[in-house]
Amino acid sequence: MANINFFSKVTVGERGEMQFQPGNSTAGDSVELRFEMNTLVVLSTSPHPLDPNPVYAPKALATYRVAFRSAGRGRLLPQFPPENRRGFYNTEILFR
């Protein structure tokens, strides 16, 4: 399944070899997502499939829904690559 594994790091070597990097995140780390569309979010916690730890040890996480509207995108827009800008335009016309 082509999901995202937040807080997990996998490096790719010169010959394409994938290496799971343990200890990539520490307690207290967080990631914040601003939604550009109305989106269904699905989460679960379980060990990364490349984690070499033989013990199955899923850990708890906390989620927060921060209920304010960010006004930052217009300011950030110029630094996005052209493909992202066209993507934002496609999203915008969906919500007109």
Added chain:
Amino acid sequence: MSASIVASRLDPAKAGYDYVLPAGEAWIKAVSKGQVFRILDLEGNQAVDTLFYNAADPTERYDANVTIRSQGNIYLTTGSKLMSNEGNVLLTIVADTCGRHDTLGGACAAESNSVRYALDKRHMHSCREQLSPVLWPSGTTA
């Protein structure tokens, strides 16, 4: 796994099937267990969009995530076992004179072309629209 150049010993003159796929067209055909299938790049620098399904149950299909995770490497080459979403080996690459093949970039689609190029290119030719008629002939659904 480094790039692994292995030339086949099989003689295409003895092949039971030989077909030249014209540019811009799609192709679908079942291959039986034990058969060997060769894809030949006639003009060089091709990107051959390829999908694999269990011929008896198309809900089982090639899975890029399972494949690269199972071999611990993002490139496909000789020895790569192409895995299904059910964790079965669909097929193995047994010869390869190119060395590396991509399974991360995906296939272009009307939607991706609208951001890759421009919204007014949405109706233009794309890989996924090319594959759709053979995957879902008229009257069937995904």
